[in-house]
Amino acid sequence: MGSVATASDFERMLRGANLRVTRPRLAVLAAVHAHPHADTHSIIGAVRSELPAVSHQAVYDVLRALTAGLVRRIQPSSSVARYEARVGDNHHHVVCRSCGAIADVDCAVGNAPCLTATGDQGFSIDEAEVTYWGVCPECAAAPATR
Numbered sequence: 001m002g003s004v005a006t007a008s009d010f011e012r013m014l015r016g017a018n019l020r021v022t023r024p025r026l027a028v029l030a031a032v033h034a035h036p037h038a039d040t041h042s043i044i045g046a047v048r049s050e051l052p053a054v055s056h057q058a059v060y061d062v063l064r065a066l067t068a069g070l071v072r073r074i075q076p077s078s079s080v081a082r083y084e085a086r087v088g089d090n091h092h093h094v095v096c097r098s099c100g101a102i103a104d105v106d107c108a109v110g111n112a113p114c115l116t117a118t119g120d121q122g123f124s125i126d127e128a129e130v131t132y133w134g135v136c137p138e139c140a141a142a143p144a145t146r
């Protein structure tokens with residue numbers, strides 16, 4: 001990761017997840033990579049700049065299919081669902097209480113140790129969701145308007 005993914009990377013990702021390669025799937029995957037933490041509305045906009053005829057429902061369906069390993073869905077409280085392509089590392093998020101901006105935060109102590117609960121109550125745990133809340137730099141710098 002880190003470098004810009006290309007169409008052939010996206011095709012490989014879809015095949016690796018046993019998903020048929022379709023143009024809407026490629027376009028949604030590209031949109032999620034280009035716009036981390038975008039909501040469905042923004043993803044539809046980005047996909048339509050490439051595939052104008054794609055329906056809302058098609059994008060919803062693709063997003064649902066992609067969350068099986070290629071896309072992570074997060075939903076901070078009082079936010080709409082957001083999607084990101086950074087999967088598998090159990091990173092956390094910091095959310096601005098004022099404007100809703102979201103940024104990635106790495107695990108506090110290294111490599112997904114947050115999965116190791118001190119008492120798992122017998123559950124098989126595969127994800128730990130941590131959300132830090134605060135005020136983003138832009139909002140902190142903006143003069144109070146309310």
Ligand SMILES: [Zn+2]
Pocket residue numbers: 096097098099100101135136137138139140
């Ligand atoms: Zn903000």
Ligand SMILES: [Zn+2]
Pocket residue numbers: 036037084086091092093103104105
């Ligand atoms: Zn993230």
